Amino acid sequence: MTLTRGTVVIDREACKGCDLCIDACPPRVLEMTTTVVNTIGHRFPLLIAPGCTGCKACSQICPDFCFQVYKFDEPKEIPWPVD
């Protein structure tokens, strides 16, 4: 099972749907919505699986300051997939 060292808080309403965070995320745990949009009409990123490392690549590349990045005090094993 993948260890999860970090996580993110995402400001969905600030997102302009540019996709830059998606390719920037090394473990590729971010993915854009496909059908759901925020109130200004943009798709936004979701944390789709365990494995975030808290590396800050997403927060450093996002032009619209949509990410807070956290590191867990202890790395976690998150059961996945869930029903």
Place this chain on the structure above:
Amino acid sequence: MDTELVGQRVVLRTDRRPDDATLVDDFTPELVDVGAHHLCPGCGEPIAIRSAVECIAELGAVERTISVFGIGCYTAFSNNLDIEVLQALHGRAPSLATGVKRMRPDALVLTVQGDGDMVNEGLQEVLHAAARGENITCVLLNNGVFGETGGHITSTTVLGQRTKNTLDGRDAERDGYPILIGDLIASMGGTAYAARGAVNDAGNVARTRRMLAAAFATQERGEGFSFVEILTMCPTGWFIETQESPDYLADVIAGTHQIGVLKGGDVPKGDR
């Protein structure tokens, strides 16, 4: 961790802070007052300016930093910053910054200009400031277009680059050749430090931040003119999709304006 359903999909919750974790990067860094701005989706300029202000905060130079902004899309973003901002006439920021630094030698003085502002409207200003060895740091946000006025060709537009005037690419015979401003400035006697970074991926953002730190350190030691050119994405002016713009920067723009330290500096060898 909790999950939620978005559309048809079960995902990890990202709408609240975890209670067993430490914050390592906030929405906005210390010197960005408000995150919301009117720059386009995927614009590279806020990414570059974030790096610069994070450097200033790390240096502990917040209270004595005076920035001078040129005119371009980044000008609007200067309103979001919690540092002193002077607005220069188009292209004239290095001259205004010269006056500021000479009157306030203890201040950390930087300019923020675009390629249209620096290399078209006011090329002589930055060249003379470099030649005089003014102890200031000039930051160039180079996207190869006059972004704010609609994405037209500038003097740094590379051969083959799409702009509003060159939708099938800049052609040397018709449009001439780009000016490699970073290399030109590096060749001048008064320049103590010059480097070219980019914000197309997280690695380059980190590298650019080290270049900015080296440039500010050069100024703090009083060694003379320092210069950091930062290649930034302008998907709107390049007429491409936002998600294609980081690779377009790497393949087209950085193929000509090559990333690396161009002169001087205390950046580790691996970064040259």
